[in-house]
Amino acid sequence: MSKRLAVAGSGAIACGLAATAAHHGPVLLLARSESSADRARATVEKTLIRLGAEVDQEHVQIVTDPAALAEATFVVEAVVEDHDVKARLLAELDALLDAEAILASTTSSLSVERLAQASGRPERFLGLHVFNPVTKMKLIELIFPRAASAETRRRAQALCASFEKTPVEVPDIPGFVVNRLLFPYLFSAVRLVEETGMDPADVDTCMKLGAGHPIGPLAVLDLVGLDVSSAIGETIGEPVPARLGELIAEGALGRKSGRGLHTY
Numbered sequence: 001m002s003k004r005l006a007v008a009g010s011g012a013i014a015c016g017l018a019a020t021a022a023h024h025g026p027v028l029l030l031a032r033s034e035s036s037a038d039r040a041r042a043t044v045e046k047t048l049i050r051l052g053a054e055v056d057q058e059h060v061q062i063v064t065d066p067a068a069l070a071e072a073t074f075v076v077e078a079v080v081e082d083h084d085v086k087a088r089l090l091a092e093l094d095a096l097l098d099a100e101a102i103l104a105s106t107t108s109s110l111s112v113e114r115l116a117q118a119s120g121r122p123e124r125f126l127g128l129h130v131f132n133p134v135t136k137m138k139l140i141e142l143i144f145p146r147a148a149s150a151e152t153r154r155r156a157q158a159l160c161a162s163f164e165k166t167p168v169e170v171p172d173i174p175g176f177v178v179n180r181l182l183f184p185y186l187f188s189a190v191r192l193v194e195e196t197g198m199d200p201a202d203v204d205t206c207m208k209l210g211a212g213h214p215i216g217p218l219a220v221l222d223l224v225g226l227d228v229s230s231a232i233g234e235t236i237g238e239p240v241p242a243r244l245g246e247l248i249a250e251g252a253l254g255r256k257s258g259r260g261l262h263t264y
Helices: 012-021 034-051 083-096 112-119 150-162 178-196 200-211 217-224 226-236 242-249
Strands: 005-008 027-030 060-063 074-077 102-105 125-129 139-143 166-169
Touching: 005 012, 012 027, 012 034, 012 060, 034 060, 074 083, 083 102, 083 112, 102 112, 102 150, 112 125, 125 150, 139 150, 150 166, 178 200, 178 217, 178 226, 178 242, 200 217, 217 226, 226 242
Parallel strands: 005 027, 005 074, 027 060, 074 102, 102 125, 139 166
Antiparallel strands: 125 139
């Protein structure tokens, strides 16, 4: 079956996926508005330029009409980390796509089984948890609902291989593996700042130089987005530090807003 890939979403993960896929052929990216499409186009073009001139920018076609995805054979949903929002979009896509098309979600913590049921095609559904920045991070967590067919599993593995990523099948538990283990650590760094008044930059330096981490925990939270991080914490049952709630209320969401636990 010839692969025609589409990504539904226009945020950092969606744009990163589109740029990654562009190395290997055409990809459609669905944005919800012209303004979102313009922002996504600028992000993808900037990413492709950074990746190298050998990548054809024309490989990424950005559209705003969901009907444009009708002939896609593999569609990855990459919108906000909210079950109801994702479920509505998945149901909309299910009505558009051919019966053999596969739907996937980039959820980082939600129940894949529930999303699979909402998609209307649980036998052709999976969780495809990629990591930000998508063009650099090599891991993809694959999460399959109980009804997923052998063909869905095969095609999911093949897609990861085409991205030159390493897939690991993980259980459908809140946070899967990485976030289930990572976020208690990240939040503990925020609580340390709350308790001691330490400069966030100093905490990050300690973990980079003392533990060999490439990026400090507070910078990770800013990269993920404090709003997304808070949602993940709630999903996995990890108490969200008060400081994160305060920053979110101020509109300080991390790198994407220019300020979070650090200033950018």
